[in-house]
Amino acid sequence: MDWTDFLAALDTGLSVLERRLQDLSVDAPEASRPIAPVCFETRQGSAGADRCYIGCGEPAAAEDRSLYLNNKLFDRDAVTRLVLDPERQAQWRSLLGADALPERFFGRFTLVVEDASPDSCLGLILFLATQNGVAAGDLPGDWIRYTLQWERGASRVSDPLRAWGPLLSALAHGHWSVESLQAAALEGRPQSVPEALAPGQAWLSCLRFTLALLLANQPPDAIEELPNGEESERAYAFLRYEWQVYLQALEQAERLQLLLPMQGDGRRYKVVDACLLDEMALCGAKKIFLRNDRTHSYLGDGFGLMALYRPAETGTGDDMTISVDPIAGVHLRDLWERLEHLEDERWEGRRPNDAPRALKSYPGGRRPDGTPSPNQPWWDDHGRHTLIGAPRRLADGRLGSRLEWYPHVLEALWDCYEPTRNQRFIDGSGRLKALADCAAEPVADTGKRKLSLKWPRGGQVGPETGLPPQGYEPALITPTFQRCLAACLQPGGREARRLANLPSIDSFDFLQVPGGYVLIHAEGVLVLDDWRSMPLCEEAVDREIAKVAERLHLLRETGESAQGLFEQISMHLAKRRWRRLGSMTTLDRLAEIKLRMRAGLNRTAPVTDDAHIAAFRRALECRWAIASEIETIDRTIDDLEQSLRSYTELRSGRLINFLTFIGFPLALFAGFFQFIFEGMPRDWSAVLSWIGVETQPPGTESASPHWVGLWIYLGVSIGSMLVIGAGWKLWRWWEHRLADRRGSTPT
Incomplete structure (x- = not known):
């Protein structure tokens, strides 16, 4: 049978698989349903001869005659490579016999799978092709190469929307909810009909989609035109959906640039973009999008490191994965060793090791020191350390890992590969130190700090070895590198440099100045001299820092003075001590405070012609909240002044009202009672005689007022005052009542 004939036979065989799925679509109890033609390993039931395990499974006994297309059993990196092994092909042929024909194969065997990956799907197709006599030279070599690269994690394509791998992954994930299927298995509850159908429907769609592309002779990595059919349309639609899910997840992800060792002698390091994210909704094409995302990655070469946390996959080994x-050309061996060490510590010497899992890094189930390796170690990707996966559940049902994602795994990743880990700097002391050991100096009494750093030159040596450091060359100053520098200004020491406490990129400014860089943070300033041909203008930077520090100190003093005056005014008003308030004196004090502040601001104003220094000064005042502090103090003083003036006007108005109540009746009735003043004396000596003090010679007749008229005048005036006061109160009462009815405030 040649390749073309085989593809036609495969199409017939898929029709048989479809009929078996249709027979399963009945509303019957799980025990009485027909056997599902495709199921996950967790739902395979009891062992039997008519099963074909793809990428999973292990013979239960020597006489087990099931088909095991499990590359892990035979130390192969992919199912596709395993099925091309001539020795294995002969063994399988003896088990299959005439049932190698696709029509009979799908009618007899139940597929037990772990996924519907490109490697599993193409591996099954190639398995059936070789069992039906298709020569190795007739097999599609480009598809085989693509699948093997995919399985190794290489997923670079020109357009993910036109590549078989991403389309197939999206098509498979569009058929099932892995969370619900695994929950049903772990809880031991019966599967519903849709849950039982989902794996078979996914495999049928994936096989038909792959068959259509093979029949159209399309390349797997650059599909020119998708074939017509439901599977192609569904694959494209779900891949578009996963692209939207990816963009949403990217907004919540932690994006870093990490320094990883390269494959080889381990003395070279490379900066790669890393994406750390939680995957709540499983996305089959997320890896492809990350690897090929040249838009959102800082270096423009996609995310070379991907760390995924899938809480719904706890215990499967896929819940915590880190891959490159x-x-x-980089590896994660240091991280794998760190995680294994942390795991041993968390288990406190009781890590199960009675049945070690086969692992390349633990040959023969032994550690390098000869002790037994754990039953469930961290996966090492066949010793390549390009993919690290969490331990699976133990045989007794316990979790194989005691590490948590955020405090343990991600912090271990950061400790191993943070970009300044191998760098050495010269700080203000003139000594060569690691960045974590460089100490910042206080800036006056502002509570801020300043750290001056320089790259070391070849003649300088490290404090530990007395030799020049290997990584003394200036590093690539990425956003993550800048965040590490900013962490040196935060209080808290090394704790502030943990990944969880790392300053965000929005919390500081990183500016280039002649001869180097300056980093401005709310906690201080970092100056980095990068040994350019132009010397660093650190004197100009220090001058501006000193001016801003003086300005900050001035504003704090001014704010305290204004606040003290505000509290004093509030206290006097609360205790109705108007005389002690002294309005004009207080206004003078406010004017003095404002004048002193303005004089200080003018004294500390920037004076520079350098655009870089001017930009640094603006950024420094912004991060240290100078402008907002000035605005706050100005507003406080203006409010105090306005309030004080309003209060003074209110007191004056009350005095005028009081004088009006008294003066109006007196002036009104004075015209009617003028006669009472006609006899008034013209000097004070006569007035004294009214009260019995004789100052005039005896016999002199003194004039006296009209006492009856005077008392009537005073009585009428006082009565009028009382009437006016009562009328005013009545009017205010009536005005308040009307205002209450209208729901407004009286004037």
């Missing part, structure tokens, strides 16, 4: 793009 093989094409990047």
